[in-house]
Amino acid sequence: MAAQHIRRFVLIGDYLEPDHIHIRDPVLAAQKIYVEVRRTGGLSLPFEHIKDLAKNTAHLIIDPFTVSHEEVIDCIMLGAKEVCIDAGAPGRELELAFAASKYVITRVWLQSWPPEDEEAMQHHYSFLLDLADSCGRKAVVTSTRNGIAENWWEALPDECRKAFDWHIAPAEGTPLEVSIQPAGWLIHRSLSK
Numbered sequence: 001m002a003a004q005h006i007r008r009f010v011l012i013g014d015y016l017e018p019d020h021i022h023i024r025d026p027v028l029a030a031q032k033i034y035v036e037v038r039r040t041g042g043l044s045l046p047f048e049h050i051k052d053l054a055k056n057t058a059h060l061i062i063d064p065f066t067v068s069h070e071e072v073i074d075c076i077m078l079g080a081k082e083v084c085i086d087a088g089a090p091g092r093e094l095e096l097a098f099a100a101s102k103y104v105i106t107r108v109w110l111q112s113w114p115p116e117d118e119e120a121m122q123h124h125y126s127f128l129l130d131l132a133d134s135c136g137r138k139a140v141v142t143s144t145r146n147g148i149a150e151n152w153w154e155a156l157p158d159e160c161r162k163a164f165d166w167h168i169a170p171a172e173g174t175p176l177e178v179s180i181q182p183a184g185w186l187i188h189r190s191l192s193k
Contacts, residue, residue: 004184006061008034008169014049018188023052032059034140034169034186039065047078054079063107063140069097076101084140087131098135106135106164110143113152125160132163139164140186143171150176 009016014023016035021027035053037046045064054060062080064071067089075083084107085097097104108128115121131139143149149170165183170176173188 003175003181004167005175006032006034006167006184006186008036008173008186008188010036010038011046011049011053014052023049024056026056028053028057030058032061033057034061034063034167036063036142037065045071045074047074050075050080051078054081061105063142067093069093069100072097072104073100076103082138087127087135087139091134094131094134102136104136105167106131106139108139108141110141110148110152112145113143113148114155121155125157128160129163135164137165138167138183140167140169142169142186146171150178153178153180153182 009019009021011023015021016023016033037050039045050062053062059082060080061082061084062075063084064075065086066072066084067086069085069089072083072085080103082103082105083101084105085094087106087108089097094106115124141149141152143152149168149172153166153168153176161180167184167186168176168182169186175185175187
């Protein structure tokens with residue numbers, strides 16, 4: 001089965017980048033999109049923007065860069081079809097998020113890969129398997145450096161690969177040449193107006 005391709009954007013103000021599409025642009029009406037809301041310094045969620053996006057897209061997946069189940073639920077109540085929670089969230093936050101909604105996605109953020117030693121790698125794989133026991137089937141893996149997602153995916157043991165329906169958001173912004181396809185790719189691809 002071919003991997004699903006979902007367009008991926010970053011919300012900056014009231015525009016989606018890299019295409020600089022306004023969140024109320026009619027071109028979004030029939031789209032399924034993945035939107036990252038990258039927040040630093042304790043900024044609150046842009047509730048009105050998320051609400052507008054939810055109203056103006058066919059299927060909105062939001063990654064609010066959060067470890068809070070309350071923010072996940074806020075996004076669902078604003079109309080997002082699916083919402084990510086960081087895999088590194090405290091266990092109680094993950095438990096509450098997944099208990100509250102079946103539309104929660106686990107997001108794994110990769111800074112680098114592979115780790116410096118075998119022990120760290122095995123710890124990561126054990127972490128993923130433990131996560132699979134308490135979270136839903138859908139998971140996203142993201143990275144900001146080229147080659148990281150590809151190296152991680154190719155090295156991932158079958159047990160971990162089968163533990164989730166993986167969607168990969170590579171820094172390259174395009175599907176990668178990998179030996180086994182994930183469930184989907186979150187890619188940067190222009191929307192034609």
